[in-house]
Amino acid sequence: DAGITQSPRHKVTETGTPVTLRCHQTENHRYMYWYRQDPGHGLRLIHYSYGVKDTDKGEVSDGYSVSRSKTEDFLLTLESATSSQTSVYFCAISGIPGQGAEQPQHFGDGTRLSIL
Amino acid sequence: DQQVKQNSPSLSVQEGRISILNCDYTNSMFDYFLWYKKYPAEGPTFLISISSIKDKNEDGRFTVFLNKSAKHLSLHIVPSQPGDSAVYFCAAIPTRQGAQKLVFGQGTRLTINP
Numbered sequence: 041d042a043g044i045t046q047s048p049r050h051k052v053t054e055t056g057t058p059v060t061l062r063c064h065q066t067e068n069h070r071y072m073y074w075y076r077q078d079p080g081h082g083l084r085l086i087h088y089s090y091g092v093k094d095t096d097k098g099e100v101s102d103g104y105s106v107s108r109s110k111t112e113d114f115l116l117t118l119e120s121a122t123s124s125q126t127s128v129y130f131c132a133i134s135g136i137p138g139q140g141a142e143q144p145q146h147f148g149d150g151t152r153l154s155i156l
Numbered sequence: 157d158q159q160v161k162q163n164s165p166s167l168s169v170q171e172g173r174i175s176i177l178n179c180d181y182t183n184s185m186f187d188y189f190l191w192y193k194k195y196p197a198e199g200p201t202f203l204i205s206i207s208s209i210k211d212k213n214e215d216g217r218f219t220v221f222l223n224k225s226a227k228h229l230s231l232h233i234v235p236s237q238p239g240d241s242a243v244y245f246c247a248a249i250p251t252r253q254g255a256q257k258l259v260f261g262q263g264t265r266l267t268i269n270p
Contacts (some may be wrong), residue, residue, distance in 0.1 A: 071255050072198035082160075082245055083200070090255050098257065105215075130199055134256050144190055145256055147199030 043067040044148035046131050051155045059118040061151050063131030065111075070135035072114040073098075073145065074106060076127040083130060089114055121155045128152050160248050162261035163196045170269055171246040177264050179246035182227065186248040190232050190258070191220060194243045203244075204231070233266075241268045 053059055063072060071090055075083040075098075075117035085098030085104040095106050103125060105117045118125055132145040161180045169175045179189075187208045192200035206213040206220045206229065213220050219232045233240055243265050247258040 047217075056225075073258075074257075075258075075260075080262055082162075082262045083258070084260070085257055088257065090170050096255075132199075132258075144202040144205060145258065146202070147192075149197070149199045 044131060044146060045106050045134055046129075046148040046151050048151060049126075049149070050152045052140065052156065053121055054156055056120050056121055058155065059155075061116040061129055061131075061153070063114045063116070063135050063148060065114075067133060067136065069133035070111075072108065073132040073134075074104075074114070074116045075130045075132065075147075076100065076125075077130060077150070078127050086116065086129075089148060123155050126153060126155045157182070158262070160246060160259050160261040162244075162246060163262050164245075164264050165262070166265040166267070168267045168269060169236050171238060172235045175231075175236045175240065175266055175268070177231040177244050177246075177266065178235075179229045179231075180227060181229075183248070183250075183259075184227070185250045186259075188252050189222060189229050190247045190249075191218075192245045192247060192260075194211050194245065194263070195220050200245060207232055236266075236268045238240070238268050238270060241266060 045064045048061045073088040074086040077083045084100045089095045090109040107115045117120045131148040134145040190205040191203040193203045194200045204218045222229045243263045245263045248262045
C-alpha cells in the first residue's frame with residue numbers, strides 16, 4: 041500500500057546471526073520509520089530517518105542499526121539477533137514533498153521475524 | 157511507562173450497533189491523535205485523526221472525540237459493519253511537523269457479530 045515494499049515478508053533465523061530487513065518506497069517521501077509490534081505493546085518506534093544518511097533513534101533502538109543511502113531504501117539491521125527481537129517489523133513513510141505536514145504515516149505490510 | 161493506553165484488549169459488538177473504542181494518554185505535550193485499523197497480515201491503515209485544538213472530528217461512520225482535560229479520546233463507529241472487525245490502535249504525536257514519532261496504544265480487537 042502507498043508504494044511501500046518490505047522484504048523479506050517472513051524470516052526464521054538463529055540467535056547470534058546478523059539480519060537485515062529492507063523497506064523500499066516509490067513515493068519519494070522524506071521520512072521513513074521502523075516499528076516493531078509485540079503483544080501488549082502495540083507498535084514501538086525503533087529508528088527513523090529524515091533524509092539520506094540522516095537517522096535517529098526511537099524508543100527501542102538498542103540492538104538495532106539503520107542505514108539510508110538512497111531516498112527510497114531504509115534498511116534495519118540486527119547485528120547479532122536475539123530471541124527478544126522476535127517480532128513483526130513494520131516500515132512506515134511520511135512527508136510528501138510539497139504537501140502539508142498533516143499527512144499521516146503509511147505502513148508497509150510487515151516482516152515477521154522469528155529468532156530461534 | 158505506557159504513555160498511550162488502550163485498556164480494553166477486545167470488544168464485541170452487534171452489527172448495526174455503535175462501537176466505542178477508548179484511549180487514554182498521560183503526556184500533555186501530545187498535540188495530534190490518530191486512529192489506525194489493522195487487519196491480520198497487513199500493515200496498519202490510517203482511519204481518522206484529531207488535533208488537540210478540536211474536540212470532535214467526523215468522517216462518515218467514524219467520529220473521534222477528544223477530552224483534553226481527561227486526557228481521553230474515543231472512536232465511535234456507527235453503524236458497525238462486519239468489515240470493521242479488526243485491531244484498532246490509537247496513536248499520538250507531539251507535533252505533525254517534521255518526523256512523526258508515533259506513540260501507540262496496545263490496540264483493541266473489535267469483533268462485529270452478524
